[in-house]
Amino acid sequence: MGYKLADDELELHRRVDEVLFYVWDPIGVANSPAARDEYYGYLPIVFSML
Known part of the structure; x- marks a missing residue:
């Protein structure tokens, strides 16, 4: 990914x-x-759409 996600974003990503x-x-x-x-x-791609 190349950047750090916040905890809530990391959970959504998972x-x-x-x-x-x-x-x-x-x-x-x-x-x-x-x-x-x-x-x-x-x-x-999907994550960025959300």
Whole structure:
């Protein structure tokens, strides 16, 4: 990310990450721990929109 988030922003960032991986999961990798970083590329974009 390159910048420090406030505590409430950090919590939102974590939750967005979980939603992308466990709920959104368009390619069905939520059951694979090895793919945990699959949607990290989307995280900054979605977070900035919120």
